[in-house]
Amino acid sequence: MKYAPFFGCMITVKYPQMEAAVRKTAQNLGMEFVDLDGFSCCPDPIYFKATDKLVWLTIAARNICIAEEAGFDLVTMCSGCTATLSEANFHLSNEPELKEKVNKRLKKIGKEYKGTISVRHIVTVLRDDVGIEKVKKSVRRPLNDIKVGIHYGCHLLKPSEIMRVDDPDYPTILEKLFSAIGAQIVHHDKQALCCGKACMSEEIPERMTYDVLTSLKKSGADCMGLICPTCFDEFDLGQIKLSRKFNQDLTIPILYYFQFLGLAQGLSPQEVGLHLHKTKTDEIIRKLNNSHS
Amino acid sequence: MKSINYKFREKLNSTIGGEAHNFCYQCGACVGDCPAAMYSPDFNPREILLQAILGDEKTLTGENSPIWNCTNCYTCYERCPQAVRPVEVIIALKNICYQKMTAAPEVREIVDSVKATGRTVKITSLSDRRRKELGLKEVKIVPMEELRELFEQ
Ligand code: SF4
Ligand code: SF4
Numbered sequence: 001m002k003y004a005p006f007f008g009c010m011i012t013v014k015y016p017q018m019e020a021a022v023r024k025t026a027q028n029l030g031m032e033f034v035d036l037d038g039f040s041c042c043p044d045p046i047y048f049k050a051t052d053k054l055v056w057l058t059i060a061a062r063n064i065c066i067a068e069e070a071g072f073d074l075v076t077m078c079s080g081c082t083a084t085l086s087e088a089n090f091h092l093s094n095e096p097e098l099k100e101k102v103n104k105r106l107k108k109i110g111k112e113y114k115g116t117i118s119v120r121h122i123v124t125v126l127r128d129d130v131g132i133e134k135v136k137k138s139v140r141r142p143l144n145d146i147k148v149g150i151h152y153g154c155h156l157l158k159p160s161e162i163m164r165v166d167d168p169d170y171p172t173i174l175e176k177l178f179s180a181i182g183a184q185i186v187h188h189d190k191q192a193l194c195c196g197k198a199c200m201s202e203e204i205p206e207r208m209t210y211d212v213l214t215s216l217k218k219s220g221a222d223c224m225g226l227i228c229p230t231c232f233d234e235f236d237l238g239q240i241k242l243s244r245k246f247n248q249d250l251t252i253p254i255l256y257y258f259q260f261l262g263l264a265q266g267l268s269p270q271e272v273g274l275h276l277h278k279t280k281t282d283e284i285i286r287k288l289n290n291s292h293s
Numbered sequence: 294m295k296s297i298n299y300k301f302r303e304k305l306n307s308t309i310g311g312e313a314h315n316f317c318y319q320c321g322a323c324v325g326d327c328p329a330a331m332y333s334p335d336f337n338p339r340e341i342l343l344q345a346i347l348g349d350e351k352t353l354t355g356e357n358s359p360i361w362n363c364t365n366c367y368t369c370y371e372r373c374p375q376a377v378r379p380v381e382v383i384i385a386l387k388n389i390c391y392q393k394m395t396a397a398p399e400v401r402e403i404v405d406s407v408k409a410t411g412r413t414v415k416i417t418s419l420s421d422r423r424r425k426e427l428g429l430k431e432v433k434i435v436p437m438e439e440l441r442e443l444f445e446q
Contacts, residue, residue: 019427
């Protein structure tokens, strides 16, 4: 199975540990990545989209064209990139007038959007192409004793009309993927809350993050598992700031799904870049090692 | 009774995603699960749609417009029975703010970065070193000459 990976800006530059974890684990699942040249920022669905939707769509379409020319589906690792590229792909393939407008612009650089490929967040590839069974089979050190609070974030699921991934209110895709690697899943009150990152007030996202973290800690989870670098930003770096601000210990390890998968496949914490996180992950590693000693 | 500013509504109609504001019947289904409304009494997507229907340009596209508190979570898009896609109307309003130079300052910062480098996040010697340590290849180059053609109208 060959795919064109789209790592975007946040992962490539700010959180390359996520890229390392994806590349190493995907290989163990028989996924083949064909790295294409010429991608830009997706462009981001919050700030860039807020300036001019037509320019936003055109630059997104340019990225899609690169994958179309090569003939591979685009696989995204960030919920923001997923949102932009999926929305653009959806609108351009369903609205001929819009497509014409965008193609007129793309013509200046010799490109044309055709609508021949799909955009998919990598977790959907794991569920639908690789298969949960194969994910399970790749595990050498199941995360037996580790309790994970899942954070879905918004853009993997919504708008469901476009994303077509899962029930947007009661999703199960990540439960399936975390169960496959042996983790115990812990539910908590605020697990469906948005990370708040896109809100441009200072106070609102802080209170949202605070509520998610306190609810997560109360649930007895050892850590949070997520699939988006923007949510990661809000919770990993964010908890340090908030702990200071509220004079309360809100720290809890935050990991990207493919880092968990890597550990379960037998990769070392270093190889999946856990040392690059703001919050200490020693406790999880200790638990993992204990359960396999 | 306020008079309706149709000129502003026309402008909204001609902005991508803005036209659906016409179909809002003020049921409020978009409000209950809106996180920005939960966390701020000043934010309410139904009210934003009402202001759009009235063409209240000043409130919606002025310096302190409430629209910037939306978290872009897309829950209202799921809930609205009229396919108004409130969040897309809000983003259309943001597009109008950007033209009027009243957009939140964060927007310009990020967009300037994309226009200069093709990315939202700057590559630094630290980020290069980290990639190397993790066994990753160097970041690929963004063909800026192509991108620049597309930033132009
Ligand atoms: S997208 Fe914005 S308006 Fe809609 S529910 Fe989320 S925060 Fe509220
Ligand atoms: S749910 Fe739709 S129709 Fe109802 S108030 Fe909100 S935008 Fe208007």
